[in-house]
Each structure stands twice: as structure tokens, then as C-alpha cells.
Amino acid sequence: MGLTSCEGCQFAIMDLGNRFLELFKDIEIVQFRLMEEEVFVTPKMDICFVEGSVVTKENQKIIKEIRKQSDILVALGNCASMGGIHQIKNYHQPQKMIQEVYFHSNKIDNPEILDLEKIVKVDYTIPGCPINNLEFLKLVYSLLQSIDFKISPRPVCEECQLRGYDCVLMPDPKTGKKGQMCFGPIIQGGCEAVCLKSNMPCQGCRGLYKGAQVNNHLKHLEEIGYSRQEINHQLEIYGLRNDVEEFINSK
Ligand code: SF4
Ligand code: SF4
Ligand code: SF4
Numbered sequence: 001m002g003l004t005s006c007e008g009c010q011f012a013i014m015d016l017g018n019r020f021l022e023l024f025k026d027i028e029i030v031q032f033r034l035m036e037e038e039v040f041v042t043p044k045m046d047i048c049f050v051e052g053s054v055v056t057k058e059n060q061k062i063i064k065e066i067r068k069q070s071d072i073l074v075a076l077g078n079c080a081s082m083g084g085i086h087q088i089k090n091y092h093q094p095q096k097m098i099q100e101v102y103f104h105s106n107k108i109d110n111p112e113i114l115d116l117e118k119i120v121k122v123d124y125t126i127p128g129c130p131i132n133n134l135e136f137l138k139l140v141y142s143l144l145q146s147i148d149f150k151i152s153p154r155p156v157c158e159e160c161q162l163r164g165y166d167c168v169l170m171p172d173p174k175t176g177k178k179g180q181m182c183f184g185p186i187i188q189g190g191c192e193a194v195c196l197k198s199n200m201p202c203q204g205c206r207g208l209y210k211g212a213q214v215n216n217h218l219k220h221l222e223e224i225g226y227s228r229q230e231i232n233h234q235l236e237i238y239g240l241r242n243d244v245e246e247f248i249n250s251k
Contacts, residue, residue, distance in 0.1 A: 001042075001066055002033040003059040004086065005052030008130040009077035010034040013049075016133050023137075026144055042069045047143060049126075049136075051076040053086040054119055056109045067120040072143065075116045076136070078129035078205045082239035087113040091236055115239070124149055129205035129238060132190055153210040156184035156202045160193035168201050171224075178225045181234050186212035204240040214247050 002010060014020055014034065029035075030043045042062065048070035054063055067073055075081040083090075089097055090112055098105040116122055126135050135151065142149040160167070168180040182201035184193070188209035195202050208214065221231055235241035 001031065001048055001050050001062070003050065003052030003063065003080070004055035005077070005079045005084075007034055007051070009051045009079075009126075009128075012130040012133040013136055016137065019137060023140060027140070042066055045070045047072045047074065047140075049074045049076045050080050050116065053079045053084050053113055054116065055086055055111070055113065060111070060119075063116070063120055072123045073120065074124045074126060074139065075122045076126050077131045078127065078207075078238050080116045081122075081125045081127055082207055082243065083113045083115050084129065084239050085237065087239035087242070088236045089113060091232070091241065113239075115242070127151070127188060127206040128191055132192075135190060151188065151190050154189045155209050155212070156187045156189045156191065156193050156196070156206070159189045159191070160184055160196045160202075163193060163197070165193060165196040166199065168196065168199055169224075181221055181226055181231065183217070183234070183240070186214050186217045203234060203237050205238040207240065208243055208247060212247075214244055215251070218244075 010033065030045060042065045045066075048066050050063065050066060050073060052059070054060055078084045079086065089110075094110055094112070095105075098108055098110050102108055117125075124139060126132075126139060128135075139149045167182075169182040169184070170179050171177060172179075180201040182196075183204040184196065184202040186208055187202050187204045188206040191206055193202070218231060222228065232241055235244055
């Protein structure tokens, strides 16, 4: 089921190709938005994968209906699990922002964007923007065999260094330019450090990993020259800011 999203996580599932088709031997797909006309009837489901954020009143209605109709509900991807890019609005005067975009905004829903688990009970999460489709497969087969599904807690740094990528957090040895703002040390691995492969810093789309030293990492970023405002702006890109703030407040 897709709420408000770019549908990239649904595409990631279809990108499985034959491995996606193989699933039809074991499961019946009763609804898949990308493969059919949008249907507003929510069928009874053993497992429902929900992509996207709750942005409109329609989304709010649908997610409650989905929860009632599904034995197991899985938050699929960053938009569903962490509020995604939509959550940026929460920090920047939402009313003003909507007026700037739409001008006449009276009839446009403008709720605070919440992580899905703050709206309904979520049984499992597949993180990432987009998801790692192999994690999706692993979850499906685990559920079919009644095996508990877990993503092993390890930071993106581990996968980055195992692959021998240059650490972009370190100052450039040639120019002495300060390191980039990489969140790899505190973010859940499983994406094979794909951004670092292209020398892009990790912006945290998979969320905090269990055991992350959040305070230490934020302090380090400040020490190498980033202001708190700059750090917050980066944390907002993938809906990470509220999770970091909740983590700090819980200590
Ligand atoms: S998590 Fe990323 S890829 Fe998936 S629906 Fe949201 S924006 Fe698209
Ligand atoms: S993930 Fe970022 S901080 Fe970690 S080793 Fe790679 S570049 Fe350095
Ligand atoms: S490196 Fe970071 S931002 Fe890039 S896919 Fe992995 S978790 Fe997401």
C-alpha cells in the first residue's frame, strides 16, 4: 500500500525481477498500487507493506483501515519508518511553507509529519531510501517460515571500511579541507555503504543503529567545524532529526 511517496520502494521490490515473480508461488498479492489502478477498498491481509508518509486526511484514514485489516504491518522505507523528506516541514513554519508553495492553501491538509509507528502499531521495519530489496525478500521468507526477522545492528562505517572506501569524514590529506558531515558512525548498516562508494557522505536514511554513540558523534562534527544549525539541516533530510533529539532526551 502506498501513502504519500515517490514509489521508489515499490520499484525496488519490482526490481527483484524473477525473484519477485518466484514469490507468487508462496503468496497471493491482493493489492499492489504500482501494478494496478488505485483501489480504495482495503482487503483483509496477512501482511501489509506500507510505503510513504501520512501527509493527507485520506492517508490518515487509509492507514487506520490498513492496520485493522492486517495481521502484520511492515513500514517500508524511510518515508514510512522515519517520516522521510516530508518531515522537513515540521521544523520550518509549516503554514508559511505551504503558503509559499500553493499560495491559496486553505483546502490543503497540513498535518505534522510523524513516523508511522507514532500513528499505528508497526510490526517490522525495512529501512532505507529506497529499501534494500534483499532485506525485503529476507523478511518475506522469514515470515513465511515463522522465523523472527532482524537486521543485525552494525553501523554503515563497518560496511564502508570493509569495502575499503576513503573516509570522507576525515580532512582531505591534499588540501587540508575539513571532512564532510558523514553520519555513518551512528547509522544502521545494510545498504553496503552505497553512498560512500560515490564519495557521498551518509545522510542517515536507514536511521540510528542500536548502540549508536549519538552524542559523541554530534560533538565530533562540531569539533571539526560544523554548526548545530548545519547539523540539524542535514538531520532533517531523512527525518532523522526527531529520532536524534528523542535519543538525546532519553539519556
Ligand atoms: S523511502 Fe525513498 S524511495 Fe522509498 S518511497 Fe520514500 S522517498 Fe521514495
Ligand atoms: S561511513 Fe562515513 S564516517 Fe564511516 S568510515 Fe565511511 S566515510 Fe568514514
Ligand atoms: S550510506 Fe547512509 S544515506 Fe546512503 S543509503 Fe546507506 S544509510 Fe542511506
